[in-house]
Amino acid sequence: MAMTGVLRPGHAQIRVLDLEEALHFYRNVLGLVETGKDATGRHYFKGWDERDHHSVIIRQADRAGIDFFGFRVLDVATLNQLEKDLNAYGVKTERIPAGELLETGERVRFQAPTGHFFELYAEKTHVGNGSGLVNPAPWNPKTAEHGIAPIRMDHCLLYGPNIQANKDLFTKVLGFRVVEYVMAPDGEHTAAFFMSCSHKAHDIAFVEHPEPGKLHHISYRLESWERVLRAADIIGMNKVPVDISPTRHGVTRGTTIYAWDPSGNRFETFCGSYEPYPDWEPIKWTFDEFGYGLDHTTGKLHESFLTIVS
Amino acid sequence: MAMTGVLRPGHAQIRVLDLEEALHFYRNVLGLVETGKDATGRHYFKGWDERDHHSVIIRQADRAGIDFFGFRVLDVATLNQLEKDLNAYGVKTERIPAGELLETGERVRFQAPTGHFFELYAEKTHVGNGSGLVNPAPWNPKTAEHGIAPIRMDHCLLYGPNIQANKDLFTKVLGFRVVEYVMAPDGEHTAAFFMSCSHKAHDIAFVEHPEPGKLHHISYRLESWERVLRAADIIGMNKVPVDISPTRHGVTRGTTIYAWDPSGNRFETFCGSYEPYPDWEPIKWTFDEFGYGLDHTTGKLHESFLTIVS
Amino acid sequence: MAMTGVLRPGHAQIRVLDLEEALHFYRNVLGLVETGKDATGRHYFKGWDERDHHSVIIRQADRAGIDFFGFRVLDVATLNQLEKDLNAYGVKTERIPAGELLETGERVRFQAPTGHFFELYAEKTHVGNGSGLVNPAPWNPKTAEHGIAPIRMDHCLLYGPNIQANKDLFTKVLGFRVVEYVMAPDGEHTAAFFMSCSHKAHDIAFVEHPEPGKLHHISYRLESWERVLRAADIIGMNKVPVDISPTRHGVTRGTTIYAWDPSGNRFETFCGSYEPYPDWEPIKWTFDEFGYGLDHTTGKLHESFLTIVS
Amino acid sequence: MAMTGVLRPGHAQIRVLDLEEALHFYRNVLGLVETGKDATGRHYFKGWDERDHHSVIIRQADRAGIDFFGFRVLDVATLNQLEKDLNAYGVKTERIPAGELLETGERVRFQAPTGHFFELYAEKTHVGNGSGLVNPAPWNPKTAEHGIAPIRMDHCLLYGPNIQANKDLFTKVLGFRVVEYVMAPDGEHTAAFFMSCSHKAHDIAFVEHPEPGKLHHISYRLESWERVLRAADIIGMNKVPVDISPTRHGVTRGTTIYAWDPSGNRFETFCGSYEPYPDWEPIKWTFDEFGYGLDHTTGKLHESFLTIVS
Structure with a gap:
């Protein structure tokens, strides 16, 4: 296979x-x-x-x-x-x-x-x-238009210590590879790894953080940037607390919204990105440009995004 | 006519x-x-x-x-x-x-x-x-894809004192009408008028402000929400300073980005909105919900948006 | 006003x-x-x-x-x-x-x-x-996502004899103006007038045809090209008979689908177009290029579109 | 890996x-x-x-x-x-x-x-x-907006005899799998296989046809349905001969245009689709519904699409 x-x-x-x-x-x-x-x-x-x-x-x-x-x-x-x-x-x-x-x-x-x-x-x-599996319609109005209605749970971003060791474990044992990574301010350590086991730009990501076992966000995939707007509208209609409103990521190029569920678990509704293959060299983000990696429209290093986890 | x-x-x-x-x-x-x-x-x-x-x-x-x-x-x-x-x-x-x-x-x-x-x-x-005016192509790659490339200059939002008097002048003499308005925190005065001489949701808007003659923003119209993303990308590529990244307005329902030209004149690249007619009653925004009027995704009263003018 | x-x-x-x-x-x-x-x-x-x-x-x-x-x-x-x-x-x-x-x-x-x-x-x-008229949400999931869900009935195209006389009546008495028109194969007569009483590209259109009082289509406006795709999907899911599948018009630049209701009344679901003003000179389509006026993607003179009315 | x-x-x-x-x-x-x-x-x-x-x-x-x-x-x-x-x-x-x-x-x-x-x-x-590979912009205006500008050559559809044998070769030796297939009118033979070596819905497809070695189309991937419209516009501006204008496929759910290069080699500009994994059972199209598999909007069995190859 x-x-x-x-x-x-x-x-x-x-x-x-x-x-x-x-x-x-x-x-x-x-x-x-x-x-x-x-x-x-x-x-x-x-x-x-x-x-x-x-x-x-x-x-x-x-x-x-x-x-x-x-x-x-x-x-x-x-x-x-x-x-x-x-x-x-x-x-x-x-x-x-x-x-x-x-x-x-x-x-x-x-x-x-x-x-x-x-x-x-x-x-x-x-x-x-x-x-069904015979002559299927492309989508189902009952499920695909009820709430934000993501296609799928797509990936997660986790915060914890020793991400280099996680990266080694996931690459050496589980067949993942690094697609993009972000350098720490010191220019020597890696602050974040975005990893894939497929040709998605990320199936999982890790950010270095002192507390172990933390969740940054669960990401849900949408079909299009217009569905991102629809998600934004539903988020607004329901007064869901928002971390970052619609924008493009530099990292992975996805378009995105970040918000929190009622318990304070961050989620992302995202679309876009690109399709890297195992032979592609990883992309590096230097810390001085990471604002554009996080939020390509504004270049802003959103403090809440960088620090709040659950 | x-x-x-x-x-x-x-x-x-x-x-x-x-x-x-x-x-x-x-x-x-x-x-x-x-x-x-x-x-x-x-x-x-x-x-x-x-x-x-x-x-x-x-x-x-x-x-x-x-x-x-x-x-x-x-x-x-x-x-x-x-x-x-x-x-x-x-x-x-x-x-x-x-x-x-x-x-x-x-x-x-x-x-x-x-x-x-x-x-x-x-x-x-x-x-x-x-x-040309004979068998025209729908758009011109040379002009419609160079930079953000808005369709047109669409409207402006101006800050100054006595907006009620402006509103009277524009409605009584110039044939405009109020399409939407925003109440001040006191619930009695009007903080902003969005006015139209057409079936656009706004041809001009005024916000009450102590200094006379101020510019809040010039707005440029784009064809679609995807063109708003393209504008966001070009803004990011050029590190244009951004006030509000892509979102939906509650007021007028447009989708929007606010940023500044190199001299500090704010501009908007927007799309969407709706088409009101003279017989339509105006829409009112109360101050307590105006966060959602400004930024429908987040409900945030962006301080910079409310206070910075040129 | x-x-x-x-x-x-x-x-x-x-x-x-x-x-x-x-x-x-x-x-x-x-x-x-x-x-x-x-x-x-x-x-x-x-x-x-x-x-x-x-x-x-x-x-x-x-x-x-x-x-x-x-x-x-x-x-x-x-x-x-x-x-x-x-x-x-x-x-x-x-x-x-x-x-x-x-x-x-x-x-x-x-x-x-x-x-x-x-x-x-x-x-x-x-x-x-x-x-409502106070702090309204931008759209309502119950109504805006049930079926194709157009924003509004937008315009109609009617077939009949003497369209020049209709054009005179609508311009001289009712304040309309011609925004675009299509020449007949003879290069002398006009085969179609697209007319506006607003800054829409058409509020009504007439095509020269021997039978009086015929309906070519009622047009319904959608918010975006993506909503045109959604309409196409719903049309397909319901096996609605289709005349012209999604394309761009050269005439008026709208994006469109034409299909028939169960009784054979053609309808259009469309989006896009541009906003002409009374001072704009009308656009002319010559018959030899009208295929691109009708269907800008293919340049095809769809026989069914030109001849079937109800 | x-x-x-x-x-x-x-x-x-x-x-x-x-x-x-x-x-x-x-x-x-x-x-x-x-x-x-x-x-x-x-x-x-x-x-x-x-x-x-x-x-x-x-x-x-x-x-x-x-x-x-x-x-x-x-x-x-x-x-x-x-x-x-x-x-x-x-x-x-x-x-x-x-x-x-x-x-x-x-x-x-x-x-x-x-x-x-x-x-x-x-x-x-x-x-x-x-x-570049360090802090890259999400796209390059010079290359991404010159002509139709697909992201990549994505897959091809080939016509020839013995597609069952091709399917066997590609699955048994090369690690592909069947994602969708279309039954012949007889209900017994398979008329087409859509096959993947990844989580794309197709990396290659075969249609049963008496002449060997024929090309049906090379497919190029676009970012969005709006880019499909842009492709349609560029196709129209250049009077490229079109086989099927913008629509949704039932098979693989992609959105698509088919047209021919100046030599008569068909190409597709497409977007959308879904991401199947190896454990997903294949989808079957019966011949009576294949019109909707080919063109989900209209259900039309386009004769040119089915028969013209290069």
Whole structure:
């Protein structure tokens, strides 16, 4: 196969402070499709064009943030091999039994040097996008126009210490590569890595930060810049607190909005970007120009963006 | 005629601090089409799809701001009648001879209660958009894709005292009407009037402000929200100082960017909005919700937007 | 007032062959907002952003087509004056009493040389767009995303004999002007006039045709080219018969789709175009280049478009 | 690595009938970036955002069509392994020496059952997109707005006999998978396969056709539906012959235009689509609904599209 190993971001489990408020937000404002609720009270969601049963799980907790982020791998053989590779690299793994997450096979969990928990899994039930697999319509008015209605959960950006070690783990063991990176003010250390296991510009990103295990944002993909405006309008109609209003990123070239869910978990609605391949050399951002990397329109180093995490 | 009286914004004469820097900006960054230079050293520009010889004139001066804003009226008879009407209303007028602005007929100038100078004129040479009047192409790659390349100079927003008196003058004498207005924090006075002589949501707008004769921004119209992104990209590539990055206005519903020319004159690149008719009742914005009127995405009352003028 | 006389297209009464089928189409496919039904069985609709009670009326009949097309004028005094002007020009008029159309004042009806019935009226109840007149949201997800959901009924194109006489009537009496026109193959006669009473590129258009009183299409305005794609998708999902799939017009520069309602009345969903003013000279299309005037992408003279009317 | 084996379409060598005419078309209408000319008279082009030296090569010949289509593979080891795999599968291969195409390493060429020549290669000089690898601007006005200016050569559709055998070869040896397929009228045979080696909906497609080695189209990717309109406008301005004007495909969901280069080689300018992964089941189009698969707006089975090849 030309696509092997780790295929894509598969799920994020997010902690919310008030479940009812969160359910309204994820259902009607962000406009994800709700696909289930389990015995522990977790609610399951997906973007309208995802085939898998879910990509976002929310659970009530007393502090916001992310429990774990999962990647779908090619198949069970790959899962087993990657577990061996992780162990050989010195990373301890834990097997979570099939069914612990609804409609999901066995998961291999590990903690990365930045303190975040990651999971690999090879099986999750396909529920489709509602258009079926025979002569499908291009989109479904019921799901694609309810709330912001992203296509899919696309990637996340995580804050924690030791991102160089995360980068090594993800490149040496999991088959990721660095697509873009940002230099620290000292010009020697790397402040951020944007990494891909595909020809997306990022499947995951890490920013160096003293506290471990922090969530900067979960990103949701939209079809077009006009859908970014539509998202902005829905954000405004619902008075969702906004971090950065519509702009272009220099880094990855995506167009974007950053805002917070009612619990203070930042999310991004984004579109655009480009499609890098493994043979492409990574792009470097120097700190003095990183304002344009973050917000290409203004060049502004948004303090809130750089410092607030959950 | 169903369109009579004052037809449209016709020209703005803008003061710049450094002519060379300004010429580069208006030619290559904003991407207006330069159409002439007169004996006094003023340079003349137009949006690519304007037929008139010019809509923006820049001249070097020791402070930034606007000299005057002109409106094209239907014909010479209308010009003469409107002058009489102004005088009857108690407004003094001055005739500027034909040719004082290149390719422009006689102008009737007056000062409004806010301290701004306005002009009416009935004649300006049509130079066209370069596609001719027989079987024209829809746009011209040479002019429509050089710099931001607005279609036209669209309207301006002016700051000064006594906007209620301006509103009376423009409605009672010049045939404008209020399309939207913003209440002051006291809930009694009006802080801003958005006025139209057409079915545009605004041909001119006034904000109450203690200093007379101030320019808040000149607005340039783009074809689409995607052209707003393109403008944002060109602004970023040229490190143009930005006031408000791409967003939706609640007021008039336009999509917008605000930034400054090298002399500190704010400009807007905008698109969208709606088309109100004279029988439509005006829309009111209360001060407590005006954040969403200004920036519908974030609801933010941008301090710089509210206070910086030239 | 700077906008006087005839303000805008106000309503079209359309004949449909099967009311139930038509109701489904106008409600759920075209996505107009239904606002009433009268004692004669007529159903009333509006575009989501129209303030007037209605702009499209459908009634069951045994042949498709248009009963009449109405224009909103500034006020009752204007209505009375225009009736006198029509009579003085030799056009007979009929007064239709207030209330004959729901929520509509007295109408002045006349037949044009092409055989079409037109109406003028000064009063129709404002029902608004659902967002109110205080701090309104820019759009309403319930109405703006149900079916194609045009902003408004925008204009119509009518086929009949003697369009030169229509053009004279509309320019000399009703204050319209020709914005663009198309020459017949003989190079001497005019085959089509595109006329405006505003700064829209067309409020009405006429094509020379031997049969009187024919409807070519009713046009509905969309916000953007992306909404044209969305309309195309909804058209495809509903297998609506299509005449011309998405393209740019050379004439008026609009972007467009042409399709038919279930009774065979053609409709257009369009966007774009430009804003001409009364002082702009009209644009001429020669017959040899009219293929690019009709369909700027392909230059094709679509036979169906040129010949099928209802 | 998570992306392995065959990475992406790398180049197509196209035959043109009149080199000067073709050069004008590929440079100024399609707007590719010209990067070289070799001693045999071939001209080399790339899309503005491609990093590789070239993706399209044109050469003068007495009949139009495609000489060969090349895929970039991960590295030299992969190239060698894939050659062995091809040979083991019974496919003869030929080594083309490095440098035979400018800036390109050794190529492994083979003929597929449909009669087309394919190549694999592991090395081609990166010339970049002109923005560099440090703090790059998101696009370059010089290259991204000259002509249609696609991002990249994206895929091709080829006509020939035995597509089932091609499908087997590409899936069993080269790591591709079927993303969508179209059934023949008999409901038993497959008329078309759309195949991917990535998470693009198609990197190559085959249609069953009696003549071997035929080119249906080369496809070029654009950033947005608005860029598709811009392409349509440039096509119209240059009177490029058009096969299908802007529409949505049901198959792969892309938005598209089909037209012909001056030699009669069809090209597509497209955008949109979705991102399938290896675990996604393929989508099936039945012949009775294939009109909507081809042209989702109209459902039309365009005869020219189905039959004309070069």
